[in-house]
Amino acid sequence: MAAATGDDRTSLGTGRALMRAAVFLDRDGTLIEERGYLDRLDLLTLFPWTPDALRLLNRAGFATVVVTNQSAIGRGIVDEPFLAAVHDALDARLALGNAKIDRYYFCPHHPEAILEAYRHSCRCRKPGPGMIEQACRDMNIDPQRSVMVGDRWLDVATGQAAGTRTVLVRTGHGAHEEAHAPEDGRADAILNNLMEAVGWILRTCSRW
Numbered sequence: 204m205a206a207a208t209g210d211d212r213t214s215l216g217t218g219r220a221l222m223r224a225a226v227f228l229d230r231d232g233t234l235i236e237e238r239g240y241l242d243r244l245d246l247l248t249l250f251p252w253t254p255d256a257l258r259l260l261n262r263a264g265f266a267t268v269v270v271t272n273q274s275a276i277g278r279g280i281v282d283e284p285f286l287a288a289v290h291d292a293l294d295a296r297l298a299l300g301n302a303k304i305d306r307y308y309f310c311p312h313h314p315e316a317i318l319e320a321y322r323h324s325c326r327c328r329k330p331g332p333g334m335i336e337q338a339c340r341d342m343n344i345d346p347q348r349s350v351m352v353g354d355r356w357l358d359v360a361t362g363q364a365a366g367t368r369t370v371l372v373r374t375g376h377g378a379h380e381e382a383h384a385p386e387d388g389r390a391d392a393i394l395n396n397l398m399e400a401v402g403w404i405l406r407t408c409s410r411w
């Protein structure tokens with residue numbers, strides 16, 4: 204056993220070392236097929252690689268956190284119990300592949316929501332960083348060691364606002380988004396789908 208030298212490194216950065224790395228995941232077009240407003244459970248379709256991709260992240264020790272804009276709630280198209288049912292159904296399909304989402308965050312708001320309770324400008328609606336910031340507080344996540352994956356520049360901007368690395372995937376709106384990049388649109392990687400994104404994350408990002 205090493206003698207005490209007075210060089211107590213454990214006191215430095217201990218808090219940070221205990222923080223987790225996460226992969227923040229957009230839902231529609233990234234984990235599941237883009238359906239516009241998903242308002243029926245039978246419209247829920249996972250990409251074929253989604254369970255495998257998530258299981259790899261689970262096993263590598265990354266927290267898996269969905270961050271999804273759900274203004275359909277504020278617009279009165281779906282309600283919160285229905286959204287919970289969609290996420291329960293997604294969890295059930297993932298469980299068949301021994302994969303899991305650790306936590307879901309959603310923003311039900313919209314500045315022009317029909318339902319008054321949801322009508323305001325908020326920090327949680329992407330590209331605002333509010334959902335990622337809340338998850339970091341709730342789950343002791345270090346954004347700097349984390350990655351945001353999504354199919355829109357809005358997802359990339361969200362990750363950048365929260366201080367994560369970013370991957371744009373070409374599923375959902377992604378191929379169109381890639382072809383119509385805004386001037387400041389820059390992701391750390393642009394890849395075909397979530398499985399490729401996970402390969403990049405496992406090669407590039409240490410969870411510690």
Ligand SMILES: [Mg+2]
Pocket residue numbers: 229230231232233353354355375
């Ligand atoms: Mg999307």
Ligand SMILES: [Zn+2]
Pocket residue numbers: 310311312325326327328
């Ligand atoms: Zn919100």
